[in-house]
Amino acid sequence: MAPVSYRLEASWQPDGGAFGRFTFTLFNFSAVPLAGFRLVYTSLTRVIVPEACDNATFLRRNANFHEFAPPVGLTVAPGESWTFTVSGLHRNARHCTDGAKSAYLTLASGEHVAVAVSDLLLENAVSDPPPQRLPEGKLDLPFSMQPWPAQIDAWAGDRFPVVLYPAPGAAPDEIAAVGEVLALFHRLFSEGHAPFSLVASSQGRAIVFSKNAALAPEAYQLAFSTKEIGLAYGGAAGRQYALTTLAQLMNGARTHPDKFRFPAQGTISDAPRYSWRGCHLDVSRQFYPTSDVSRLIDILAWFKLNIFHWHLTDDEAWRLEIKAFPTLTTLGVLRGPDEPLLPQLGNGAEPVGGFYSQDDVKALVAQATALHVEIVPEIDIPGHSTATLVALPDLADGQEAPESYHSVQGYPNNALNPAIEFTYEFLEKVLDEIVELFPSQYVHIGGDEVANGSWLASPLAKKLMEKEGLSGTFALQSFFLKKVKQMLTVRGRKLAGWNEVAHGGGVSTEGTLLMAWERPEVGIELAREGYDVVMTPGQAYYLDMAQADAWQEPGASWAGTATPAHTYGYDAEGEFPEELKSRMKGVQACIWSEHFLSRGYFNRLVFPRLCAIAEAAWTPKSAKDWQRFAVIAPLSPKL
Known part of the structure; x- marks a missing residue:
């Protein structure tokens, strides 16, 4: 990656205009003086009063595109900087991403060169860090399923099977469905241990499929026992959702055994709230x-x-x-x-x-x-x-x-x-x-x-x-x-x-x-x-x-x-x-x-x-x- 030759730093001050003001500083880290240039930046906080600039001339705007010229005759020597302010904004800045999202210079030669930008700083006010987004939380049932099923009446075992596999007699489309969810799991968790096998395993547990016309196409039921798992489904979508639930349960129990378990007994009856x-x-x-x-x-x-x-x-x-x-x-x-x-x-x-x-x-x-x-x-x-x-x-x-x-x-x-x-x-x-x-x-x-x-x-x-x-x-x-x-x-x-x-x-x-x-x-x-x-x-x-x-x-x-x-x-x-x-x-x-x-x-x-x-x-x-x-x-x- 090429070294940064130019960087635009920006801050927002609540005072200095109806919606505050930006202060921009362009740093020249190149080896040559900078003169006769124009500066462009893109920003969702737009300029609507062109003349409300200090130490720069506003040239044009197209939606979020903004172009400025420095004062006539300005030269920014290597290692030096140019600062200007913009006050005529269409709204207050409220977050660190409300400033410049990109920038470039158009040099006197007509060449366009990249300018690095940073997140917007807040001046003259307290810039608090973001709070934690999730609490530690609490589990009543130690199962990792998301979204949570409509009904569950199951309890956890001390162990979980190494893999789940289609029971003998599974139809070709049922075996293929296991393969589809297995491939999905591997794409999402490339380092994860496979929750399914298409062949029987002495350390695994069989999935016994049954199609149930009484269930809606997206609905399914799971019945857990120490010997096998019964999987009833209304349609191909319900079958996939049931297998996805099993993959989630297996993944949580394997990767976070301190929090999650696999059901030893019980049932899950599930269907979506909305279509x-x-x-x-x-x-x-x-x-x-x-x-x-x-x-x-x-x-x-x-x-x-x-x-x-x-x-x-x-x-x-x-x-x-x-x-x-x-x-x-x-x-x-x-x-x-x-x-x-x-x-x-x-x-x-x-x-x-x-x-x-x-x-x-x-x-x-x-x-x-x-x-x-x-x-x-x-x-x-x-x-x-x-x-x-x-x-x-x-x-x-x-x-x-x-x-x-x-x-x-x-x-x-x-x-x-x-x-x-x-x-x-x-x-x-x-x-x-x-x-x-x-x-x-x-x-x-x-x-x-x-x-x-x-x-x-x-x-x-x-x-x-x-x-x-x-x-x-x-x-x-x-x-x-x-x-x-x-x-x-x-x-x-x-x-x-x-x-x-x-x-x-x-x-x-x-x-x-x-x-x-x-x-x-x-x-x-x-x-x-x-x-x-x-x-x-x-x-x-x-x-x-x-x-x-x-x-x-x-x-x-x-x-x-x-x-x-x-x-x-x-x-x-x-x-x-x-x-x-x-x-x-x-x-x-x-x-x-x-x-x-x-x-x-x-x-x-x-x-x-x-x-x-x-x-x-x-x-x-x-x-x-x-x-x-x-x-x-x-x-x-x-x-």
């Missing part, structure tokens, strides 16, 4: 290699989560290969100083890209299907479409004034225009390829965060609104989304979307599933309107939210903080009136990637809260126990 047990991943802000996505799918299966909501497009990049429009994954993914998209949220001098080929998708869908995980693709429209519009400029109304509206993230004119005929031609072709790649009954179309005022400066949109008798942005959005829903219906698919799909009149409630994210009450409002609902409120289930108020705790804070205890204790169904509970189909974790610049930050923010949401999705409320959860959660595999 939709989801986890979302945003791969637009940060690109995750296929191997990381594959491992996340494995982790979901380990926790009996059955939905992987794959957020494939956003302002920052379009990540899915579409053969009809190759520029989506050339122009629409490249971010860099001289690329079609400017650097955002963590990338700097070096261009970055990355997308998933259709072969990648087919392999991941096959893996997920084998593990009873349904991949729901998301193409976020009509908003969050900057990358799409860069890749396909014919989707824009050329008569519309530039920067006539901005999204909440600061992107100008970032929504697909419902008045342009090519918009629908484009979506028809995209959906044709998506439904061939993804067997899911749902396609998620986003529908969120369209800025009020979008399209109102577009002559084409004005003409369409007059023709159709529409008034305002959200009536036009509803018009657009109804057309998209028709496209999905023709293709035999259902529409999923964020809660704003209901704005402006919404779409037909039949065959529509909406995700309530802005606040818990939204889910109840949607259910009253007749929509099926998945609860994923930012206040509890957004895993990019910081886990404490402490400055040194990383993450976002627009929805407050979500400690693991809060996420575990939150019960979405408890807020629903009895007559609306049938509309609530389940719960979902959301992993938004603005703050996930390292594997360490990913694992710190996602775990153990993903495990907590998995238990909310599976375990009856009456069977939940925070102290027990705290003991078992550290066994979780990480990305």
